[in-house]
Amino acid sequence: MKDIGIFYSFRSVKTGQQVKKISKQLGADQIKLMDIDVATKADFLQFTNYILAVPTWFDGELPNYWDEFLPSIEKEDLKGKNIAIFGGGDQKGYPENFVDGIGLMASILEAKNATIVGFTSTEGYTFEQSRAQRGNQLVGLALDIENQAALIDERIKNWVESLKKEFK
Numbered sequence: 001m002k003d004i005g006i007f008y009s010f011r012s013v014k015t016g017q018q019v020k021k022i023s024k025q026l027g028a029d030q031i032k033l034m035d036i037d038v039a040t041k042a043d044f045l046q047f048t049n050y051i052l053a054v055p056t057w058f059d060g061e062l063p064n065y066w067d068e069f070l071p072s073i074e075k076e077d078l079k080g081k082n083i084a085i086f087g088g089g090d091q092k093g094y095p096e097n098f099v100d101g102i103g104l105m106a107s108i109l110e111a112k113n114a115t116i117v118g119f120t121s122t123e124g125y126t127f128e129q130s131r132a133q134r135g136n137q138l139v140g141l142a143l144d145i146e147n148q149a150a151l152i153d154e155r156i157k158n159w160v161e162s163l164k165k166e167f168k
């Protein structure tokens with residue numbers, strides 16, 4: 001397995017805690033932690049394997065920092081890049097927009113020919129609607145601190161094990 005870039009906002013405390021767990025599970029020597037608040041196009045394009053932290057904000061939208069970064073890679077072809085997405089979401093508070101940010105990001109990157117990896121089962125979550133849902137899967141890992149904090153460690157462990165097989 002080659003390099004893995006983990007992109008997230010260093011200002012986000014909750015997401016930062018999740019990244020720490022994911023990094024530990026992956027093995028520290030293979031990964032680079034990248035701050036999306038200051039990352040440039042060149043910073044982003046250097047990897048083959050990616051983990052993007054995309055919590056859902058507002059009513060089913062991307063966080064501001066992703067909205068601000070994405071135009072810089074608007075014209076890029078991401079063919080050959082393997083991208084896994086995870087993010088916080090609240091299935092009780094936002095059942096009609098549960099982890100929409102994960103789904104929005106997956107669609108944007110697929111339109112640039114990236115390969116999205118790290119799909120998970122919808123089993124164990126209760127919600128009405130999600131842009132991240134495809135059939136009985138989510139296009140990434142949903143972490144619900146508000147309602148299912150006790151399940152987070154196990155979910156991360158299983159997800160990272162599957163990524164180890166999918167990353168190139």
Ligand SMILES: Cc1cc2nc3c(=O)[nH]c(=O)nc-3n(C[C@H](O)[C@H](O)[C@H](O)COP(=O)(O)O)c2cc1C
Binds near residue numbers: 098100
């Ligand atoms: C104002 C606000 C809006 C939110 N909107 C959504 C939403 O639409 N869908 C969802 O699944 N979670 C939503 N959440 C829950 C967050 O995604 C969740 O708390 C996440 O862990 C936040 O991570 P962060 O603090 O690292 O950005 C919202 C939380 C807040 C405070």
